[in-house]
Amino acid sequence: xxxxxxxLGDATIRYVAYYGSRSDISGVNRxxxxxxxxxxxxxxxxxxxxxxASPIIISFFSISPAEKDxxxxxxxxxxxxxxxxxxxxxxxxxxxxxxxxxxxxKITVTVTLIQATITIYFVLHGCGxxxxxxxxxxxxxxxxxxxxxxxxxxEPKLEFSPVPSVKGLKEVFGYGIYSFLSQIxxxxxxxxxxxxxxxxxxxxxxxxxxVPQDLALRALSLIAQGGSVLFPKFSTIVGLKExxxxxxNATWSMLFMSIIIFVPLTIFISDFISLWVSKEFAVxxxxxxxxxxxxxxxxxxxxxxxxxFKGLNRPQYVTALSFIVGITSLGLNxxxxxxxxxxxxxxxxxxxxxxxxxxxxxxxxxxxKCSNYMPLARIVLFPVLIAxxxxxxxxxxxxxxxxxxxxxxxxxxxxIDVVTAFMLICFEKLLGKKNNCAxxxxxxxxxxxxxxxxxx
Numbered sequence: 001x002x003x004x005x006x007x008l009g010d011a012t013i014r015y016v017a018y019y020g021s022r023s024d025i026s027g028v029n030r031x032x033x034x035x036x037x038x039x040x041x042x043x044x045x046x047x048x049x050x051x052x053a054s055p056i057i058i059s060f061f062s063i064s065p066a067e068k069d070x071x072x073x074x075x076x077x078x079x080x081x082x083x084x085x086x087x088x089x090x091x092x093x094x095x096x097x098x099x100x101x102x103x104x105x106k107i108t109v110t111v112t113l114i115q116a117t118i119t120i121y122f123v124l125h126g127c128g129x130x131x132x133x134x135x136x137x138x139x140x141x142x143x144x145x146x147x148x149x150x151x152x153x154x155e156p157k158l159e160f161s162p163v164p165s166v167k168g169l170k171e172v173f174g175y176g177i178y179s180f181l182s183q184i185x186x187x188x189x190x191x192x193x194x195x196x197x198x199x200x201x202x203x204x205x206x207x208x209x210x211v212p213q214d215l216a217l218r219a220l221s222l223i224a225q226g227g228s229v230l231f232p233k234f235s236t237i238v239g240l241k242e243x244x245x246x247x248x249n250a251t252w253s254m255l256f257m258s259i260i261i262f263v264p265l266t267i268f269i270s271d272f273i274s275l276w277v278s279k280e281f282a283v284x285x286x287x288x289x290x291x292x293x294x295x296x297x298x299x300x301x302x303x304x305x306x307x308x309f310k311g312l313n314r315p316q317y318v319t320a321l322s323f324i325v326g327i328t329s330l331g332l333n334x335x336x337x338x339x340x341x342x343x344x345x346x347x348x349x350x351x352x353x354x355x356x357x358x359x360x361x362x363x364x365x366x367x368x369k370c371s372n373y374m375p376l377a378r379i380v381l382f383p384v385l386i387a388x389x390x391x392x393x394x395x396x397x398x399x400x401x402x403x404x405x406x407x408x409x410x411x412x413x414x415x416i417d418v419v420t421a422f423m424l425i426c427f428e429k430l431l432g433k434k435n436n437c438a439x440x441x442x443x444x445x446x447x448x449x450x451x452x453x454x455x456x
Contacts, residue, residue, distance in 0.1 A: 008035045009089055010310055011175035014235050016097035017311075020155070021236035029159045034168030036090045036160070043083035050079030074133055081137045088144030094151035094158065097232050103154070107146045115139040178315035185322040192330050193337070193345045200338045208281070209342040212269060212289030216296050219261045227254050227303035234311025243308070244368050251304040251360075252379040252437035256424055258300025259387045263420055264413040266293040267394040271403045291346025295353045297387050301380055302356040305363045312367070325355050378431050383424055390420040 012035045019027030050057075054075045055068075063071050095103040118135055151158055193213075198206050230250050237243050265272075270286030309317040329352050336344030364376045394416045403409035428438040 008038060008172050008176040008179075009093060010179040010231075010315065011035070011172040012090065012093040013097045013232055014175060014310060014313065015171055016094060017099075017232035017235035018313075020098055025155075025157045028155065029157070030165055030168040031171055032090070032094070033159060033161060034164040034172045035093075036087070037162040037164040038169070038172070039086045039090050040162050043086040047079040047083050051076055070130065073130065077130075077133045077137060081133075081140050084137065084140040084144050088140065088147050091144065091147035091151040094154055095147075096228070097235075098154050099229060099232050100150075100154055101229055103150050107143065107150060111139050111143050111146070114142070175313065175315055178319040182315070182319045182322045185319070185326045192326075193333050193348065196333050196337045197342055197345060201341050205342050208285040209288055209345060211273065211277070211281075212285050212292055215265070215269070215289070216262075216292045219265065220258075220296060220299060223254060223257050223261070223300045224303055226257060227307060230304060230307035231310050234308050237311070240369065243312075244370065247304055247308060247363075247368060248375055248379055249437045249440045250307070251301050252383070252428065253441045254300040254303045255298065255380060255383050256300075256421075256441065259297055259383060259424065260417050260421060262293050262297045263387050263391050264394065264416045266290055266297065266391060267398060267416065268403060268409060268413060269293055271398075271409055275403075275406055275409065285342070288342045288346040291343065292349050295346075295349040298353060298380075298384055299356060301360060305359055305367075308363065308367065314367075321355065321359060325352050328352050328355065378428070379437060382427055382431065386423050386427060387420065390416060390423065393419065 012031060015031040016028050019025075019031065054072045057075060058068055058071045061071070092104065092107075095101070115135060119132060122131055122135065148160075194206050194210060197209055227250065230246070233246065234243065237246060269289040270282045273285060273289065274282035306318055309315060329348050332348040332351055333345055336347050338344075340347065360376065360380060361373075364370050364373065370376075394412070397412055397415065401408060401412065403412055425438040425442075429436045432438070
């Protein structure tokens with residue numbers, strides 16, 4: 001069902017941000033109507049297929065006859081929920097494109113709290129799975145309504161008529177096809193390591209690999225969400241100088257976040273899993289967890305160039321990179337997993353990160369037209385060296401005081417993060433002087449806090 005979005009979400013955000021920044025309301029409506037019409041058609045088609053084919057789809061699974069009717073009903077309900085989610089996403093793109101992430105956050109938090117409260121109440125009163133799915137559908141419908149209302153408030157001249165123009169369809173599909181292909185590559189290659197582990201090592205090993213992998217992916221998703229504001233921002237900026245300035249500040253800030261998260265995670269992931277699950281489980285997945293976390297230290301810097309490519313209307317670069325990284329990962333996993341087991345998949349993570357480093361260099365020289373690599377070295381190389389230094393100090397602290405309980409573990413993680421953050425900020429202020437990225441980050445956080453404080 002996720003593929004039925006056809007990658008038009010990114011296209012909508014990009015073009016609405018672009019036309020909105022130029023006060024071209026006809027362009028905004030042209031793109032919005034095109035995406036809305038396609039998503040309505042796609043969602044309705046999916047619902048019809050799911051309604052008709054649910055019995056056939058369920059027959060492929062080992063489900064007892066007594067539960068088949070429930071399974072068929074749940075699948076049909078998922079189709080309805082998908083339709084609401086798909087259409088709601090079109091309206092939800094408007095606040096993002098206009099960089100009103102405060103609105104998007106309020107809607108998400110409100111719906112999540114309401115859904116969680118109602119879910120807990122009904123579960124405590126013996127509610128079954130069908131009831132929970134109905135609650136999920138209601139939450140999706142509420143999100144759609146709130147997104148619709150927010151979109152109309154942010155852009156009063158927005159037209160909700162699902163009647164597309166040929167030009168609008170060309171725009172969203174010309175951009176969206178690359179996002180769609182990137183999505184397909186991502187879905188295919190992201191599952192390849194687990195499939196190969198299951199084939200060559202056994203299904204039990206998949207669990208040992210999935211736990212640290214999911215920890216890393218969830219942490220990276222937090223960084224990606226923080227960097228999601230960059231996509232519409234790059235879509236509205238005019239002038240190479242401003243693009244370079246934003247690129248430097250954003251890359252350092254995203255890398256700062258990933259270092260703060262993944263340096264302690266690399267050091268303490270075995271101890272965390274040991275306290276969380278068991279020592280035996282930690283022994284099985286500790287090494288691969290360290291490799292995945294270590295390879296993720298620099299991945300925060302990759303968020304910015306992806307947003308830059310999308311904002312500059314070059315999504316094909318993201319697609320090409322996704323394909324290259326995916327093929328490399330598949331090839332390495334095919335060689336390393338049969339030989340080293342799940343640790344081989346960890347080695348693959350480390351190697352594929354090099355493609356991101358290469359893209360940083362290529363983007364700097366050929367997209368941003370910069371021949372002086374010192375600013376890039378300042379915001380990427382030096383922070384990574386500081387991260388490695390702090391990681392070494394962290395291992396020494398771990399040997400000196402083994403984290404045998406949650407209190408010691410939490411104290412050591414905070415200590416490492418404070419030291420790392422202090423060193424990163426000091427070195428950036430020293431090397432960047434008046435134009436340092438640390439000052440921009442601190443001022444941005446201070447201004448955001450003051451705005452919230454004044455509202456309170």
